[in-house]
Amino acid sequence: MAPLPEPRPLDFRPELRALGTDGAAFQRLVAASELPAGAMRRVTVGELDVLVAHTDEGLVAVDDRCPHMSAPLSIGALDGCVVACPLHEGLFDLCSGEPVRIPTTGGLDPDGRYHPTWSSAGREPKVDPPGPKAEARRLTRVRRFRYYPLRVVDGWIEVALPG
Ligand code: FES
Numbered sequence: 001m002a003p004l005p006e007p008r009p010l011d012f013r014p015e016l017r018a019l020g021t022d023g024a025a026f027q028r029l030v031a032a033s034e035l036p037a038g039a040m041r042r043v044t045v046g047e048l049d050v051l052v053a054h055t056d057e058g059l060v061a062v063d064d065r066c067p068h069m070s071a072p073l074s075i076g077a078l079d080g081c082v083v084a085c086p087l088h089e090g091l092f093d094l095c096s097g098e099p100v101r102i103p104t105t106g107g108l109d110p111d112g113r114y115h116p117t118w119s120s121a122g123r124e125p126k127v128d129p130p131g132p133k134a135e136a137r138r139l140t141r142v143r144r145f146r147y148y149p150l151r152v153v154d155g156w157i158e159v160a161l162p163g
Contacts, residue, residue, distance in 0.1 A: 007032055009150045010058035016097045018062075018146040020162030026149075028156045035059070035157065040083070042074035045161055049074075050148065052157055056080040057095040061148040061159040067092055068103045068142050089120060090142070097144040108141035 029043045030052055040053040042064045051064035051074050064074045071087040078084075081095035088103030099109060104125070106117040117125040117137070128134035149160040 006152045006155065007035075007037075007054060008058045009152065010055065010060045010095060010147075012060070012147040013097060016144055016147050018148050018162070021149055021160045024149075024160040024162055026151060026153075026158040026160050029061070029159050030157050032059075032152055032155050032157050038078055040074050040076075040078050042072060048161060050159060050161070052150075052159070053078055053083070053094055055094050059150055059152070059157060060094050060145075061150045061157075062094065062145045066090065067099065067145060068105075068107070069140065092145070094145065097147070099142045099144075102142060105137045105140070107137055108139065110142060110144045112141065114138065 027045065030041055035041055035052060035054045037054050040051060043050045043052055049064040050061055052061050064072050066073055066085045068088060068090050071085055073083050073085060076084045076086045081093050082091050082100050083094055084091055088105050090103035091101035093100050102109060102115040104118055106115045108114055117127055119125040128137060151158050
């Protein structure tokens with residue numbers, strides 16, 4: 001039987017490349033065979049927790065931190081390109097870099113537009129009394145993903161990380 005083709009890296013938007021990766025050395029993080037379609041894995045390198053994910057559109061490497069309040073996405077759920085955060089029900093597209101559903105806490109989207117708090121299951125949204133906590137939620141901006149360049153060499157997923 002012919003071997004399966006190696007998975008390919010996602011072709012991410014150049015402006016979303018992670019800072020500090022120009023000229024950065026590629027490092028072996030995980031065997032491609034250990035990351036089938038739909039799988040995610042956290043790999044820690046020094047102070048960086050990297051999320052390597054096998055999406056419908058290819059392999060991606062980003063920080064294992066939710067673009068909202070930094071929860072580890074590696075313990076969320078991946079469906080196609082969209083990862084669900086285990087905290088505030090935010091959904092984020094690992095293929096485009098964009099949020100799909102703003103977290104229950106509301107706040108600002110990447111372009112700075114405000115979104116109100118909301119709640120699933122027909123419950124009333126949890127609204128903080130006016131004060132610094134409510135203000136912090138209102139002013140928290142969901143970011144777009146920043147991508148680490150990734151390649152597959154000899155069956156290994158290699159990622160360029162800042163030095
Ligand atoms: S930390 Fe992920 S949705 Fe809030």
